[in-house]
Amino acid sequence: MSQPLRAPLEIGFDYTRSLGPTLSQFMTALAGRRILGSRAADGRVHAPPFEYDPVTFAAPGTLVEVGPEGTVVGWSWAPQPLEGQPLAHPFAWALIRLDGADTAMLHAVDAGSAEAMRTGMRVRVRWAGSPVGSICDIACFEPCPAPERAPHMEPAAPAEPEPEAPPPGSPPPGPPELVTMVTTPVRLHYEHTASAGESRFLAGLADGRLLGERCPVCGQVYIPPRGACPTDGVPTTEEVELADVGTVTTFCVVNVPYPGQRVTPPYVAAAILLDGADIPFQHLVLGCEPAEVRMGMRVRAVWRPREQWGTTPENIDHFRPADEPDAPYESYARHL
């Protein structure tokens, strides 16, 4: 096989984190469409707030409200937004110093084009339609309609109505309850590459064969092949075909149900040492009561119908008792 096998690998998890006293206040305020900062010992206001003063390490006192407008102190242009970013169309990333703050907040500015962006421009917050107490409650920032003038000098020009968000300053959608947790969904997309040895192993499975590899130094046979001998650190190159019969070296009874489970508990997951191999691999032992499974038990692979075979260990549905006398302990004692 010239090219290793590759397959998509999708990772998804929702990080759930407790916020602590300072960020709880900050996130609770966001849910009420207000932005808070913390005042440092040197008098500077940090927005977002720090949890510990960067100089004195003291926790902040009462948080102070800042914004909802601010000034861009730096920016870059995102011509092709990536998954998860605040806007799906081209936008600017900007460091925004909110009115009343001395530090800047990183967020998106929906400016339409890079030509509309400049350092020093005035922007205001655009709230998300349904705030939950997350930094994403700020959908993004948008250019203020009268960017050259401070807002108190004269009334701002009427803004285009935002269909999905209430106008700035409107009351919060409900009574603010203290937000103490935040959930961040993470979705990552990979292409997993099997090693050359694993690729040969998987291709062998598609032909109904079990292929291991032998270390040229110590002679141990590894299945699936690992590319290098973990004992000697040299590439394993000699291919060895193994029988689909082996010995249970150890096992456990799975009693706990979980999402995506293929077999209804209780069932047995076992380490099986195939005849001729020096390392056990894990598979299911079915076809008998879990209580009958034991160390030394001889088991045989039960293959799925040939038309269902692919480059996957699932070609073997499970192992079943081989109806042979148990292997003596000495025969697998080195492989526990």
Place this chain on the structure above:
Amino acid sequence: MTDVAVIGFAQSPCVRRGDGTTSGVEMLVPIFQEVLRSTGLARGDIGFWCSGSSDYLAGRAFSFVQAVDAIGAFPPIMESHVEMDGAWALYEAWVKILTGDADIALAYGFGKSSAGDLRRVLALQLDPYLLAPLWPDSVAIAALQARLGIEAGLWSEKEMAEVAARSRAAAISNPQAQLSGEISAEELLDQPYVADPLRAHDCAPVGDGAAVVILAAGDRARELCPRPAWITGFEHRIDSPSLGARDLTTAPSAAAAARAAGTPGRASGASDHDAAASDRAAGASDLDVAELHAPFTHQEILLRGALGLGDGVRVNPSGGPLCGNPMFAAGLARIGSAAREIMSGRADRALGHATSGPALQQNLVCVMEAR
């Protein structure tokens, strides 16, 4: 204190997309063999092994464990891991030798960035409450930093392109480089922005690779290497993770690490212009060469100032990370490349630098000399 030296270095080719797995074994086995051969050591001579890599890059948990297969960990070895660039693994290895627990130690780093979308993966190193939920990608943050410096008059797009052009020309002599060639700054500036104000040449290429460095103590180093690169200072520092609360046009942690490691660094609070002038006068000039881990062109200019490098210091003769930036290996490769300048006799005093985090948040400096 025990004298410790770099006595060996090897690096895999930096490639856009390798055929190997995220475990790194395929990249590591050949460079372990190369570095052991070059030092005349056997695996059993290594008293301590330490790796740098990341599960987020691999997309699976405990991904570094399988890399140990490349070592041949039997009989059992003394081994450790950092979820950082291999440069920080080298720091741990150096400390291990200083404690007397080992006299020879090996650090390695590896990364297969091509498995995922690196720009998004790196968003997950940010503040998990205030930044990561917005998925600000690594290029966007670097671009913010670049514009801040441009508008402050600290560097220009032309000077940034000149860094890229010089790096690619230097990489012609580096067979492991991912990018190399003669190209003018003017030609580079004709290219479109990828994240205004950054163009493609301003950003290190995404790719796969691995690196390994061997350290030895005192007489062992002298026995094993005709011209060891003796470590005279090895320090790392970190700045605030809050991107909006620190001045992104400076790298105080880089300057502090350099000062602690025995090079001038830039005095805290001094302006860039004052610092550059005084540093040229003061003594970073006794460095012959510096390998800087600056994944973006403007960051090399920023680091030269922060580290106090004068015009006489050769920077990134390997081509640097702009010509090959395998995550979790490129910082270690900077130290290895700097050490190689000493071991080969091309330099008497060299600095290797590594960075981690967004916008040069974390910085490590290793200063080495010939004796």
